[in-house]
Each structure stands twice: as structure tokens, then as C-alpha cells.
Amino acid sequence: MTALLKVEDLKVAYGKIEAVKGISFEVNEGEIVCLVGTNGAGKTTTLRTLSGLLKPSGGSVTFDGNPLANVPAHKIVAMKLAHSPEGRHIFPRLTITENLQLGAFLRTDKEGIEKDIQRAYDLFPILGERRKQAAGTLSGGEQQMLAMGRALMCQPKLLMLDEPSMGLSPLMMQKIMATISELKATGTTILLVEQNAQAALSLADRAHVMEIGKIVLSGTGQELLHNEDVRKAYLGED
Numbered sequence: 001m002t003a004l005l006k007v008e009d010l011k012v013a014y015g016k017i018e019a020v021k022g023i024s025f026e027v028n029e030g031e032i033v034c035l036v037g038t039n040g041a042g043k044t045t046t047l048r049t050l051s052g053l054l055k056p057s058g059g060s061v062t063f064d065g066n067p068l069a070n071v072p073a074h075k076i077v078a079m080k081l082a083h084s085p086e087g088r089h090i091f092p093r094l095t096i097t098e099n100l101q102l103g104a105f106l107r108t109d110k111e112g113i114e115k116d117i118q119r120a121y122d123l124f125p126i127l128g129e130r131r132k133q134a135a136g137t138l139s140g141g142e143q144q145m146l147a148m149g150r151a152l153m154c155q156p157k158l159l160m161l162d163e164p165s166m167g168l169s170p171l172m173m174q175k176i177m178a179t180i181s182e183l184k185a186t187g188t189t190i191l192l193v194e195q196n197a198q199a200a201l202s203l204a205d206r207a208h209v210m211e212i213g214k215i216v217l218s219g220t221g222q223e224l225l226h227n228e229d230v231r232k233a234y235l236g237e238d
């Protein structure tokens, strides 16, 4: 099987500081692959590089059979690699519907767009109920739903989610994690970045632990969930 996403020896630097120091991993179609790691490990930097927002200083990325070197961010979205960023970055003054429409900015199939907006409302009914409201009035968890819904509007082959559970109540977090499972069940391939290792590893087919720019441990979600070092470092056990 050829991987949908293949990352080989990827390096990313901010000036002289190398934040990602040569990481390699793959995401196969239909999988949830998870990157976990402490603050500053380089997880967000990795996703931003895959989206074309940062330029790598070394290594290569292949998505859906095409090299991503020098491909600008909007073309990467057109290739159907979507990114729901850390901090959500919804447009607070625009309505929920307008935020979703922006996720489809490269599409011209009006009917298809309408259908996918409806799908976002089916996935997250609260967004449908509040569709005409300014997105800034949503709670943190609801804004996370909107960010995910917006990313889905480009009909992604790969959906990258950066810390979807950040700042959410346990109940809201469960809802988001359940939605991620639901998306997988309907065939969406997902690259998930999470600090909440317990929840993320429970969902993940495969996972990688990052520490200061490197992958230090890899395995299935279940393997890492039961790994003693991971339990000590990320699950608060000693």
C-alpha cells in the first residue's frame, strides 16, 4: 500500500533554531495517526509545514503521490489536505454559515457546497441552530466544531487537527473525540495532534511521540497507551 502522506526526514527551522529535526512518518488512507508530545515538541510546526505555511529546511513530503516541495498553501488545500489549526482561528464577526463557506473558497459547485454545509450541521447540530449568529458568540467547544466543520468543507483526503480538545470541558472533549471517530468511520483520514494523550491514543491506529523536534517512540495507539514511559510522561502516572 502506498501511503497517502509520506514525511521523510523533515526538518524545519525558525532562523537558526531547528524546531523539527528530521522526522519521518506515514499516514495511510483511512487511518487516524496521532502525534503526541509536550509543549514545544514541534507538533504545530510539523502541521504548518505540511500545509505549506512554513518552508522546510530539509527532507521531503509526498501527499497523494505528489511532492509538496514549493507548493503554495492554497494549492495544498486544492489537493484536499485540510488543516484545522491550533487556536481554531475562526472569523468571529462572520456568521457560522459564512465561516463554513470560507472553507469551500476554492470550490465552485454551489450545490455540493450547500450539501456539505448541511453535512456540517448534521455532524454538529448546534452549528445549524446558530447558523446566522456571529461565530465569535460560540463557546470554545462550539468554535472547535466550527473549525472542524470548516476544514471539512474542502472535502479533504486528509484532515489535520491541531489540539482539538484544547481548553474544553471533559464533556465537550468527549463529543469532539466521538466526532473524530465518526469521521474516521465515514472514511476520513486524520492526522491528529493532541496533548491529551489518553483520549488521542485511544482513537489512534498508530501514533508517534515527539520530543524536542524528534520522534522518540512509535507504535499502535494501544501500544503507546500501555507503554510505561508514555504513561509516566503523558498520563500522569509514576
Ligand SMILES: Nc1ncnc2c1ncn2[C@@H]1O[C@H](COP(=O)(O)OP(=O)(O)OP(=O)(O)O)[C@@H](O)[C@H]1O
Pocket (backbone or CB within 6 Å): 014, 017, 019, 037, 038, 039, 040, 041, 042, 043, 044, 045, 046, 086, 195
Ligand atoms: N514563529 C516562531 N518563531 C520562533 N520559534 C518558534 C515559532 N513558533 C514555534 N517556535 C518554536 O519551535 C518549537 C516548536 O514549537 P511548536 O509550536 O511546533 O510546538 P508544539 O509541539 O506544537 O507545542 P504545543 O504543544 O505547546 O502547541 C518551540 O521551541 C517554539 O518555541
Ligand SMILES: [Mg+2]
Pocket (backbone or CB within 6 Å): 043, 044, 045, 086, 162
Ligand atoms: Mg502546538
